[in-house]
Amino acid sequence: MSLDLLQVLPQVQELGRDAVLRVKTKADMTRDSLQVLHEIAEMDPHHLLDTVERTAGQWRGATPTTERMDETFPPPPMQPQLNVIGSDGSQIYVDRHSPFLYFLINIGSIWIRYGSGSPPQTFSHPHIFHHELQLRDDRGQLISAAIIDKLRDAEEMHELANLAERFSGKPILALLDNNLQMHNGVFLRNHVSTLLGNAFERYQRSMDRLRKAGVALAGFIDRSQSSDLLSLMSLAKWNEGDNRYPGLTDRDVFLNLLPPRHRSAIFQLHLPINAPQQQRDRTIYFIYLNTGSGDQIARIEVPEWVVMDPALMELVHAGILTECQATNGFPYSLIRAHELAVVTDRERQALDHWITTICLQHGLQLQPSQKATTKRWLSRPRHHGL
């Protein structure tokens, strides 16, 4: 065992003391921020938008819509018939130490027809990428984990579009365990690599297919760390672009505002001018939702076509509540989609073994790197038995 617990223990004790202080500080900040929220909810929304415009495109945060910012919305009636599709993805990243260079994306998905009594249909789609062109970016470097993540995101959205078109029958709620801002944070010095560009186009085409199918698409984010609304509050009250409450998140605010099963007002996500054009062309909105289980407050992101249709927004609200009622606040379809997508260490080892075996059958003897080999030396202690 290499973790020196004697060194770690005093640090853990300090962590505990600090955590208590932070909770108290956070409680004070939350009370204060709620007061500010109520104040700016009284402001003229046009005045708020003018304030945002004056940041000259340098600011990220939330902007209000027609709904009063501190208003809460009770759950709409549950739909007797509800189709929910959920997809999730997992991956095996490229490992230069493994015997063979490849990466894998596995997409799991599920179609549940609530109100039918029928068992859901489940799907799993693994794809191995092993061609040289697939393994290298535009600079000839091995494809990074960040790009593979975005390829995975694109495949998740693509799978939702496939299911929506395959199983027509409204109403349909399509869920992702992710935000809908695909390009968030992935750029190589403002250069969009070809791989990433292709993934983004696939993502966007899939969203267009979902829009045409009239699907209520929503991204479910658990324990969101976003502070977009707090940034608006800071801008409106003190003309400060950044969140005035360090460590406080929008979720903390809504934890104290939203009754069980209520949603917040709809907010528009405002992006800075230097955000990618592709990202700024697709307006994203969000709400916060108290799923009714303890302090489970989720951020739900939706595209513009959902916001423009009150029936679809109600579907998002009621549908997610239906999905969360048995699972303490996380959608059932996303739990199952994750289960269908996840690739365990054992499965990865089995896959590596198959690849090695198949290559051996073709006369190729593959070896892992010496570093990987030495790690195996350390991994399996044995006890001497008498």
Added chain:
Amino acid sequence: MDDFGPLIGLVTRCSSRGFVGAMRLPETDLPVFGAFCKAEAQRGHSNVIGLIYDISIEDDEFARQMAIAEQLEPENIADQQARLLPVEISALSVGYLRGDQYLQTLPPQPPISMASIYSLSMEEVQAFTTKLDFISLILSASQMPVDDLLVAALRQAAQARSTDEQRSFLLEAGRECARLLARDLTRLEGVIFRLTERDDRFTTDS
């Protein structure tokens, strides 16, 4: 004999004393406790005859959480039942088939992994139970409900026969049990009682 009963599942692990298989979802009558089954061994030169003594379904944390959830939709229940948590069936080896001959001893080799497990047809059950040496194999087994397994197997063997032959078969089986359990009369009494209960055709007049 080319008769194949329905496919039950596939062997996942095995030994000379028995084998374990997995299947997706049980049917109403397949598999059942005490049923005879078979699985190929020795590269097809023989078939191990087994007696199903355990049918189990594993759970995981997700299934346990769903089981105690307050509001579970019917579709969630259906999904939990259909999730790929395999139904495991455990079978005790009670003999093997080589060519046309049934031998009621432990098989020379267990089935191989992924061998198909088939239910025995009525004709096969009747043919296998012509001799009763398998009863001693059941009685010598451990860590399973041996007496219940024996009763279930003998009842199934009786039902594989015509109505006229059922009583005589059970009488003969009872005599064999009496011989093997002569030193444990309490246990013998229990076996005989369970073998004859709920079916007046098999009670003796005297």
